[in-house]
Amino acid sequence: MKRIDTIIAISLLLLSISFTLWFYRAEPTTTIDPNDNSFQYALVDRTNQMWDYASRTCQKNLFNVFCSLSILTNHWVPNWAEGYNLPYYYSHIPQIFIVGSYRLIAPPVSLFQYYHFIIYLLLCFFPLSLFLAFRILKFPWITAGIAALLASQISTDGLYGIDQSSFLWRGWGLSSQLFALLWLPLTIASIIQYTKESSRKLLSLSVLFLVCTTAGHLGIGMMAFLAIPIICLSQTLMSILEKQRIILEASIQAIKQIVLLALPPLIILSYWVIPAFLHNNFHNISVWDPVWKFNSYGAKEVITMFVNGQLFDFGRFPLFTMLVIIGLYVTIQNGFSLAFLFLFFFLLFFGRTTWGGLLNFIPGMSEFHQHRFIVGVHLTGLFLAPLGLAWLLNIIASLHRYFVSSLLRLFVYLFIGLFVYWLIVSQTIKYASYNTTLIRQANEQYSKAKPDFDLLLTTLKNLQNSNPGRVYALRGSEGKAANFLETCHRD
Secondary structure, eight states, rough: OOOHHHHHHHHHHHHHHHHHHHHHGGGOOOSSSSSSSHHHHHHHHHHHHHOOOHHHHSSSSSTTHHHHHHHHOOOOBTSTTTSOGGGGGOOOHHHHHHHHHHHHHSSSSSSSHHHHHHHHHHHHHHHHHHHHHHHHOOOOHHHHHHHHTTTTBBBBOSSSSHHHHHHTTTTTHHHHHHHTTTTTTHHHHHHHHHHOOOHHHHHHHHHHHHHHHHHHHHHHHHHHHHHHHHTTTTTHHHHHTOOOSSSSHHHHHHHHHHHHHHHHHHHHHHHHHHHHHTTTTGOOOOOOOOSHHOOOOOOOHHHHHHHHHTBBBBSOOOOHHHHHHHHHHHHHHTTOHHHHHHHHHHHEEEEEEGGGGGGGSTTOOOOOOOHHHHHHHHHHHHHHHHHHHHHHHHHHHHHGGGSSHHHHHHHHHHHHHHHHHHHHHHHHHHHHHHHHHHHHHHHHHHHHHHHHHHHHHHHHHHHHHHOOOOOOOHHHHHHOOETTTTTEOOO
């Protein structure tokens, strides 16, 4: 029976990965970006330029590596705002990885195509990360398979969370988040399991995954660090609620775990994180970002969106939301730290609109886009929803005596499972299919306009040589009306 469960779970994982590989297949074929990917690729391209610069300027001796890394982690980016040493403050490991692997493999494609292929793979293999996270937590194989199946099925109206509107071509293009999201489920799972077993192996894995998460995206890394005390103190919270006498012992143990988990990653990343926070006054903040990005939506709006299904089920029946609620109930009953973690991120998602300046006591929160705490809500929701569905299936299994035969029971399982998945997946297919259509249209139009576009770039480059100057790319409000093909380029 266990072998059958394993086979079914792996089949569900492969089905989930195959689903994303097929419906997102147009992503690597794009020839032009309409979203934040244009900014992200600019960083990749600049890193590639600086790689050549480091090869020319760094002496070929023992300190060559340090010289090259110094250049790659702190250089001027002229095409970001009006020029800015962005890697000093921003995650730079993903760009170095992309450029380094591109030069090592030397694929027969452009760096632009290679970049999009990497993003495509990260997006499609996210279910594997969630699957492994459930296995780290020692949940049954079937539960892990269900988690993989639901991993790519969150739907929002572009709320910057862990859903396809954040990453696909027609969405926001938040590719930088993917480098952290690949590790975040593993980070949370390892930390939770470490608090239960306190083994060196789990501590090492937790530190490794935490470093990878933070190196991938500093903002998501900060969420992972914020999760540490909540997870470690969950036993203390349960002791208080149950009026036990082990509160002091649990608190001391929690503090030790927090230090052991948080300190090593901070030391490893101190070359970047500490200077970035110390020199935060020089960090360039966009004046074009709307206030709600910094302040989030407030308690009333967040609760309303959750109850209405807008946080997990935009454009469909709120079944995913219902599974999250059931999973929350189950984890609260079991005293599982995931319940506290979901509620913690849900409260943080209220943002400055509700909490005022209280969140500013957390380092880095004063300029943090607090609406991004939806990532924490979504991630914990991706843990809760499979637990909710597994609980429902267990309830059905407990009623087996009412079924005449095992065959009938299997039919009921399949009917419920397929019906649930059909309700959830239809919106995902709809969004992804239209995304493919838009990419095809944009590529066709780009191929027609490319000669004129290349002529424009050549003319600008020639003018820079004969009469150097800057290109006026319009103000932020004006740039929204400057359309090129299917895109809308903004200053």
